[in-house]
Each structure stands twice: as structure tokens, then as C-alpha cells.
Amino acid sequence: MSKKLAKFRSDYRAPAFSITTVHLDIDLDERATQVRSQLHLERKNSGPLELDGEQLKLTSIKIDGKVLPPQNYEVTDKQLIVHELPDSFEMELVTEIDPSSNSALEGLYKSGGAFCTQCEAEGFRRITYYLDRPDVLAVFTTKISADRELYPYLLSNGNLESSGELDGGRHYATWHDPHPKPAYLFALVAGNFDRLEDHYQTSEGRDVRLEIFVDKGNLSRAEYAMAALKRSMQWDEERFDLAYDLDRYMIVAVDFFNMGAMENKGLNIFNSKYVLADQMTATDWDFVHVESVIGHEYFHNWTGNRITCRDWFQLSLKEGLTVFRDQEFSSDLGSRAVHRIDAVRVIRSFQFNEDASPMAHPIRPDKVVEMNNFYTVTVYNKGAEVIRMLHTLLGEQGFQRGMRLYRERHDGQAVTCEDFVAAMEAANDFDLTQFRRWYSQAGTPEVRIAQHYDAQQQQLTLNFQQLTPATPGQEEKFPLVIPLLFSAYDEKGSRIQLTAKDEVVKHESGSQLYTLTETTSSLTFSNVEQEPIIAWLENFSAPVKLQTPLTTVDLELLLGHAEQEVTRWEAAQQVYLKALQEAVDTNQAAQLSESQYTALKKALHAPLDDALKALIFTLPSAEELLEYYTEDAPLDAIELAVTSLAKTVADELSDDFAECFAKLDSQPDDLSGKAMAARALRQRCLYFLALAQPQQYSDEVAEQACQQGNMTLQQGALEIAVQHQLPCVEQVLATFAEQWQDTPLVMDKWFAAQANALHDTTVERVTQLIEHPKFSLRNPNRVYALLANFSRNSLRFHQQDGAGYKLLQSIITQLNTLNPQVASRLITPFMQWRRFDTRRQQMMKECLLQLQQLPDLAPDLDEKIANALQQ
Numbered sequence: 001m002s003k004k005l006a007k008f009r010s011d012y013r014a015p016a017f018s019i020t021t022v023h024l025d026i027d028l029d030e031r032a033t034q035v036r037s038q039l040h041l042e043r044k045n046s047g048p049l050e051l052d053g054e055q056l057k058l059t060s061i062k063i064d065g066k067v068l069p070p071q072n073y074e075v076t077d078k079q080l081i082v083h084e085l086p087d088s089f090e091m092e093l094v095t096e097i098d099p100s101s102n103s104a105l106e107g108l109y110k111s112g113g114a115f116c117t118q119c120e121a122e123g124f125r126r127i128t129y130y131l132d133r134p135d136v137l138a139v140f141t142t143k144i145s146a147d148r149e150l151y152p153y154l155l156s157n158g159n160l161e162s163s164g165e166l167d168g169g170r171h172y173a174t175w176h177d178p179h180p181k182p183a184y185l186f187a188l189v190a191g192n193f194d195r196l197e198d199h200y201q202t203s204e205g206r207d208v209r210l211e212i213f214v215d216k217g218n219l220s221r222a223e224y225a226m227a228a229l230k231r232s233m234q235w236d237e238e239r240f241d242l243a244y245d246l247d248r249y250m251i252v253a254v255d256f257f258n259m260g261a262m263e264n265k266g267l268n269i270f271n272s273k274y275v276l277a278d279q280m281t282a283t284d285w286d287f288v289h290v291e292s293v294i295g296h297e298y299f300h301n302w303t304g305n306r307i308t309c310r311d312w313f314q315l316s317l318k319e320g321l322t323v324f325r326d327q328e329f330s331s332d333l334g335s336r337a338v339h340r341i342d343a344v345r346v347i348r349s350f351q352f353n354e355d356a357s358p359m360a361h362p363i364r365p366d367k368v369v370e371m372n373n374f375y376t377v378t379v380y381n382k383g384a385e386v387i388r389m390l391h392t393l394l395g396e397q398g399f400q401r402g403m404r405l406y407r408e409r410h411d412g413q414a415v416t417c418e419d420f421v422a423a424m425e426a427a428n429d430f431d432l433t434q435f436r437r438w439y440s441q442a443g444t445p446e447v448r449i450a451q452h453y454d455a456q457q458q459q460l461t462l463n464f465q466q467l468t469p470a471t472p473g474q475e476e477k478f479p480l481v482i483p484l485l486f487s488a489y490d491e492k493g494s495r496i497q498l499t500a501k502d503e504v505v506k507h508e509s510g511s512q513l514y515t516l517t518e519t520t521s522s523l524t525f526s527n528v529e530q531e532p533i534i535a536w537l538e539n540f541s542a543p544v545k546l547q548t549p550l551t552t553v554d555l556e557l558l559l560g561h562a563e564q565e566v567t568r569w570e571a572a573q574q575v576y577l578k579a580l581q582e583a584v585d586t587n588q589a590a591q592l593s594e595s596q597y598t599a600l601k602k603a604l605h606a607p608l609d610d611a612l613k614a615l616i617f618t619l620p621s622a623e624e625l626l627e628y629y630t631e632d633a634p635l636d637a638i639e640l641a642v643t644s645l646a647k648t649v650a651d652e653l654s655d656d657f658a659e660c661f662a663k664l665d666s667q668p669d670d671l672s673g674k675a676m677a678a679r680a681l682r683q684r685c686l687y688f689l690a691l692a693q694p695q696q697y698s699d700e701v702a703e704q705a706c707q708q709g710n711m712t713l714q715q716g717a718l719e720i721a722v723q724h725q726l727p728c729v730e731q732v733l734a735t736f737a738e739q740w741q742d743t744p745l746v747m748d749k750w751f752a753a754q755a756n757a758l759h760d761t762t763v764e765r766v767t768q769l770i771e772h773p774k775f776s777l778r779n780p781n782r783v784y785a786l787l788a789n790f791s792r793n794s795l796r797f798h799q800q801d802g803a804g805y806k807l808l809q810s811i812i813t814q815l816n817t818l819n820p821q822v823a824s825r826l827i828t829p830f831m832q833w834r835r836f837d838t839r840r841q842q843m844m845k846e847c848l849l850q851l852q853q854l855p856d857l858a859p860d861l862d863e864k865i866a867n868a869l870q871q
């Protein structure tokens with residue numbers, strides 16, 4: 001196998017040919033599927049026709065009906081190249097593929113008993129030879145034939161044109177998708193499912209048939225997803241004025257899937273994890289995620305499908321924007337603050353880490369070896385933060401003006417991030433020249449704010465500084481446009497407006513807005529009667545690390561009085577972080593002051609949303625703390641700090657938690673937002689109570705963990721039992737496994753709970769679980785549940801003797817050939833090897849070197865390892 005070469009964004013060239021129509025005829029067979037593809041091609045530029053194709057058996061090629069002699073084309077392991085072609089012609093290709101040996105889950109494969117496809121980013125080339133790039137848009141007609149008994153449903157994109165019987169117990173269906181689309185949006189499914197049907201009438205008067213296909217016996221678990229789909233369709237009409245454009249919208253849930261879900265035109269394919277949900281088997285968080293992924297894939301119909309990407313370097317064009325849209329959807333329907341906090345936590349604990357790693361890249365990368373490696377938190381989540389900053393700067397109306405112009409200009413096209421920014425700019429007459437740096441510059445900017453108050457002059461001066469540390473391949477960094485939302489408070493906790501200046505504007509969110517553009521800048525306010533307390537970066541208005549002059553006393557005030565819920569949560573986090581950092585620096589147990597305990601108690605009893613309180617009582621993780629230590633990371637001190645902080649909060653507030661716990665009903669049958677919020681807070685209370693008094697709460701936790709009916713309660717108790725190693729833990733694990741052995745998504749929770757345990761037997765436990773009959777390397781959900789969770793459990797993964805490293809290395813070695821995409825996702829914790837002490841560095845580096853020596857090293861791993869080891 002030839003080594004895969006890097007591609008550069010700057011090398012983009014339009015293709016030599018366009019494909020206007022595709023007729024596929026796919027004859028499904030487990031081991032030998034025949035694919036006949038008839039293409040109409042038109043020359044657009046000079047050069048040969050270079051079709052992509054991998055792992056295909058080529059049976060025949062015809063041009064305009066005539067067999068092409070072998071001397072007229074070349075076949076390599078990645079391409080089919082044809083020279084000397086007319087300017088307009090028909091091409092017919094017949095290839096054969098083997099779906100049942102496809103364990104990479106890319107292209108056409110079997111998931112359980114069903115055939116399905118995954119074509120993004122470059123999977124279509126594993127189905128047939130094609131111009132497999134997003135700027136080639138064609139109209140697809142797809143005929144599928146298969147055994148009628150085994151595969152009663154034959155599905156593809158668009159509308160069903162015809163169907164019927166064939167000889168030998170087979171049948172066929174022909175689908176036509178009128179919307180030109182790139183090959184990555186192609187999909188095919190064949191299987192035996194239960195089907196849930198519903199309808200939606202669009203604002204344009206179109207009656208859309210909605211269908212969800214799930215494994216037999218799971219119909220009732222699809223109802224929530226169907227309701228979420230209808231909410232998504234309505235929300236996109238109301239907030240973005242975007243309506244659906246086909247008569248059918250289908251969703252198929254499969255158990256074997258590398259990612260969350262895929263937005264194929266008219267035929268989404270979902271990881272069953274984001275479709276199947278009922279109270280018995282899904283937690284409240286699962287429901288929230290189902291709704292947001294259903295929304296995400298639906299919203300792609302406009303941001304991704306109707307307007308798609310010119311090339312894969314532009315991935316954030318569709319992903320950053322669509323994540324922003326799904327976040328707004330969830331926020332409009334649920335608690336805006338809770339969803340915002342959730343997004344902030346993703347950025348802080350994963351995206352900042354990626355930005356500081358050897359794989360750091362801008363949201364629009366410049367260099368890619370394996371595209372699958374760039375479906376990252378940077379492209380998706382930082383990409384969404386960049387869109388959110390545009391929204392902050394332009395306001396909702398300005399943003400929607402930009403969206404309308406973007407759609408008017410580019411509907412039906414494959415475009416770039418630049419086209420999106422240009423539309424926002426033109427629609428608002430707002431100069432975004434400097435803002436564009438967010439697309440090209442990698443790394444997390446650091447912002448420092450110093451405050452000086454002159455009581456005599458009644459003058460307040462603020463000095464700002466921004467700096468982005470160098471990232472691999474980008475030594476020099478430039479100042480960015482950083483919108484800072486803020487609110488000032490007086491000593492009693494009342495919000496005050498700092499006298500307006502040109503640079504400071506009142507923002508529609510209720511905060512004030514000051515936008516940094518220079519490396520250093522300053523602001524002076526006069527007639528300020530007393531020194532204010534200023535909450536900066538409210539609502540996390542930019543994806544930056546911030547150092548403010550706030551004291552712990554200021555933070556207590558904000559925790560108790562800030563008008564914005566996110567600001568209160570942020571104040572609590574800063575209180576905890578200061579205590580943790582001090583503990584780490586002195587290698588001692590963490591402590592809080594009397595007034596801090598008092599402030600926390602007040603917060604617990606305050607008339608705030610229970611879900612917000614639950615988040616306020618979620619302490620920063622070891623991983624979040626690790627972010628602050630870029631060399632010689634003091635793992636032992638961090639462990640001491642996080643465990644002692646949890647313990648002291650548990651002990652000091654134990655009466656308060658008990659009081660709160662007693663008042664909160666678990667309401668196992670109620671799925672309202674209010675009931676979910678109450679369960680979330682109840683869980684935090686029980687967590688602390690069982691930490692303070694393990695003996696006393698063991699029975700109660702065991703009962704809750706074994707009582708079937710509400711998975712939030714069951715899983716919550718299971719996690720507490722495992723985390724605190726309560727006396728009941730082994731019995732609880734056994735009962736739970738017994739109850740749920742035949743429900744894969746729930747067994748994933750069982751594996752995950754054990755992988756997440758901070759307890760020092762975790763490595764041993766995970767090693768044993770790999771041998772468990774229910775564990776399988778072929779199921780990505782199971783691999784992520786056990787091993788992605790374990791590898792993110794830093795304190796245990798980095799265990800002294802290197803056992804965690806060896807364990808992960810052996811799994812990655814096996815997945816290298818089985819499923820490279822999954823293997824590559826698991827390597828993340830090794831990327832940061834330079835952050836640790838010399839002993840650990842050596843062990844991790846050794847693992848990377850051994851992996852690098854693997855015969856047939858997958859390009860996915862090759863790219864990451866090469867980056868990790870680069871000097």
C-alpha cells in the first residue's frame with residue numbers, strides 16, 4: 001500500500017469533468033455485491049479523468065456503449081485514470097464489492113442483519129469509481145435489488161419511483177433524488193425493520209411523509225425521535241425561514257456506526273444511540289442528545305446539503321454552522337443557560353486540549369492527510385463558537401440577514417467558508433477582514449485583563465492584552481477580533497451600566513459589549529463612584545482563556561447575584577479552580593473558606609433552576625485542571641486536589657445536601673424539563689451524600705441502581721456505587737448486567753461506568769472487561785464506552801506503571817486493521833505525551849514508536865503519530 005500524501009487547501013483545482021447524472025444499479029449480496037454505474041460526464045477543464053476507487057474489483061468499463069480497451073486506462077490501488085475522452089459522454093462501470101468483510105464501516109457494509117452505507121467523507125469510492133469530491137454535484141437514480149425475505153425494505157435518497165418482484169425470491173426498488181448532490185450524501189439501506197410513520201405539513205404546504213426504521217421490537221423507542229424531528233422541522237421554519245424540500249424524510253437506526261449520525265439527503269442514517277430512547281433504557285441526557293442530533297442532521301438539509309462544501313478543507317462551513325444551529329434549537333426549546341454551559345465545557349475540556357496538541361489546526365485546516373482525522377472538536381465546536389461570535393457581533397437580525405443572502409447567492413452550490421463570511425459581511429455592511437483570522441489561525445487565544453480604580457478621580461481603567469501561543473506550523477500569530485460581553489456590579493450585587501463610550505455598546509443579550517482587535521488596548525471610564533466588580537466574557541462570548549483580576553470575594557458576589565445564569569455558574573467554577581490550583585501548587589488537600597461554603601450553601605437553596613444548581617455542584621474534573629499544566633503535569637497532586645475538594649464539599653454541606661435531597665422527588669415517570677432538572681440536582685446531592693457517608697447510603701444507592709423503570713435513576717446510582725466503591729458495588733454491577741444483557745445501549749453504560757471510575761483498580765477492571773463476552777472490537781459504541789472513556793480518565797490512564805498505556809496500545813493495534821477511524825479516535829491521549837514527566841513520556845513515546853512500526857499502518861494513525869513525534 002502506498003503511503004498517503006498530504007493535501008493542501010491552497011492546491012484546490014476544479015475537476016476536469018462534471019458528472020450531471022448517475023444511474024446506479026446495485027445488486028446486493030453479502031459477499032459479492034455488483035454495482036453498475038452509468039454516468040454522464042462533461043468536460044470542464046483540461047486533463048485526464050481521474051476517478052477515485054478503493055478496494056473495488058473492476059469488471060468492465062464502457063464509454064458511449066463501447067468496451068474500453070485496457071491500454072486506454074490505468075488502475076491503481078486508489079484511482080482509475082482514463083485519457084483521451086470526448087467532451088461529453090456516457091460511461092458505464094461495473095464493479096464488485098464484499099460488504100460482509102467491511103469492518104471499517106465506510107462504504108457499503110453490514111450492520112447486524114442490514115446493509116447500509118456511510119459515504120462521508122470519502123466512502124463512496126469504496127462503492128464504485130467516481131469523482132468522490134464534494135464539488136461534483138449530480139442527480140442520482142438508484143436501483144437496489146436484494147432477497148425479499150431478508151431485506152423487505154430497500155431505501156435510497158429522494159422519492160420512490162418504482163418497485164417490484166424479481167426472480168429467485170428477490171425484489172427491487174428504484175429511487176430518484178431530484179436535488180443534485182455530492183457523492184458523500186448518497187445512501188442506501190436494505191433490511192428488515194420496524195417502521196414508525198408520521199407526517200409533517202411544511203409552511204410551504206408540502207406534506208412530508210416521515211419514517212423511522214429501527215430493529216424489530218424497538219418501535220416504541222423511536223417515538224421520541226419522531227417528535228424531535230417534527231420539532232426540528234418547525235423550528236427551522238420559524239427561526240431560519242427554512243422549510244423541507246422533499247416529500248419524504250427517512251431515518252434509519254443502525255447499531256454499528258463510527259460516528260453519531262449522517263445527513264444523507266432524505267435518508268439519514270443514525271447510530272441507534274441517537275434514535276432509541278424510552279425512560280426504561282435512556283437517561284435524561286440521552287433524550288437531550290437524541291433531540292439535538294436529530295436536529296443537527298435535519299438542519300444539514302440546508303446547511304450542508306442544499307449549500308455544500310467546495311472541498312473538505314471547508315468542512316466547518318457546514319459543521320460549525322450546523323452545530324451552532326442545533327445549539328440554538330436546543331436552547332430555544334430547553335434551558336438556554338444549561339445548553340450554553342454544556343457547550344462551554346466541551347470547548348474547555350476537549351477543544352482547548354486539541355488546540356494545545358500536535359494536531360492543532362484552524363477551524364479551516366490547511367493541510368490534511370486523512371480527512372477522517374478532521375471531524376474534530378475544533379472544526380465542529382470551535383467552528384460553532386466562531387459562528388456564535390458573528391452572531392454576537394451582528395445581532396440576531398443581522399445574522400439572519402446574512403443567512404438569507406448566503407442562501408440567495410449559493411443555493412445549489414458547493415462553496416467555501418469565505419463565501420459564507422462574504423455574505424454576512426455584504427448583508428450587514430460590516431467589515432469582517434480581521435475577523436477572518438479565526439478561520440486561518442489555530443490555537444487558543446489568552447486574554448488578560450487588569451483593572452485599576454482611582455477613587456479620587458473616580459476613574460476606572462482597564463487594560464487588555466491578547467496573545468495566541470504558537471502551534472505546530474504556525475509560529476507567528478496575529479491579534480484576533482474578540483467580542484467580550486460583560487456586566488458590572490456594585491458591591492451589593494446590583495448591575496450598573498458603565499457610562500457608554502464609542503467602544504462599548506449595549507448588547508441585545510443585556511450585557512455590554514467591548515471588542516478587542518489589538519494585542520493591547522485599554523478603556524477608561526470616568527464618573528465611576530465606586531470600584532465595580534466586572535464579570536467578563538459573559539456567556540463565554542469568545543473561545544479564549546481568560547485571566548481576570550477578580551478575587552474570591554468578587555466571585556462569591558457574582559455567584560450569588562449575577563443576572564445571567566451562566567455567569568453564576570462560571571463564578572462557582574472559578575472559586576473551585578482557584579482552590580484546586582492552590583492545592584496542586586502546594587501539594588495539599590483543597591480547602592474552601594467559610595464564606596465560600598456559605599456562598600455555595602446559599603446557591604444550593606436559592607430559587608434557581610435545579611439544572612443550573614446541578615451544574616454549579618459539578619466540580620471541575622482532573623482533565624479540566626490538567627489543562628493548566630503543560631509540562632511535568634503533577635498527576636498525584638491533581639488527584640489529591642480533586643478528590644479532597646469533593647470530600648470537603650460533601651462534608652461541609654452534608655446537611656444541606658440531605659435537606660435538598662429529601663425535598664426533591666425523583667418523579668420517575670415525568671419527562672418534563674422541570675422533572676429532569678430535579679433529577680439532575682438529586683443526583684448531585686446523592687453523589688455528595690454517599691461520598692460523605694458511604695456506609696449509610698449504600699443500601700439506598702443499591703436499591704435505586706437495581707430498580708428498573710427510569711434509566712436516569714438507575715445509571716445515576718450505578719455511577720455513584722462504582723465511583724465511591726460503595727459496599728454494594730459488586731452486587732449492583734451484577735444485577736444491572738443481568739437485567740440489561742440484551743439491550744446493547746444500556747450495556748454500554750455498564751461498561752462506561754467502570755471505565756470512568758477514579759478508583760485505582762480501574763486499569764485492572766478494564767483489562768478484564770475486554771474479555772467479557774459482551775465486549776466486541778467490532779462495535780464502535782462498545783469500544784468508545786469502555787476504551788474512549790478509560791483513555792479520558794486521565795488519573796487512571798496515566799497510572800505509574802504504564803499499564804494503561806499498554807492496554808490502549810494493544811487495542812489500537814487491533815483496530816488499525818479492523819477499523820482505522822475508531823483506532824485513530826482512541827489515540828488522542830497519546831498525542832499529549834510531552835505534557836508529562838520523563839518516565840511517562842518515555843513509556844508513551846515507546847507506544848507511539850511501536851504503533852508506527854505496524855505493518856499496514858492506517859493513514860489515519862500514520863498522520864497523527866507522525867505529528868505527535870515531530871520535533
Ligand code: TRP
Nearest residue numbers: 120121258259260261262263375
Ligand atoms: N456529517 C456527519 C455529522 O456531523 C458526521 C459523520 C457521520 C461522519 N459519519 C461520519 C464523518 C463518518 C466522517 C465519517 O452529522
Ligand code: ZN
Nearest residue numbers: 296300319322
Ligand atoms: Zn454535522
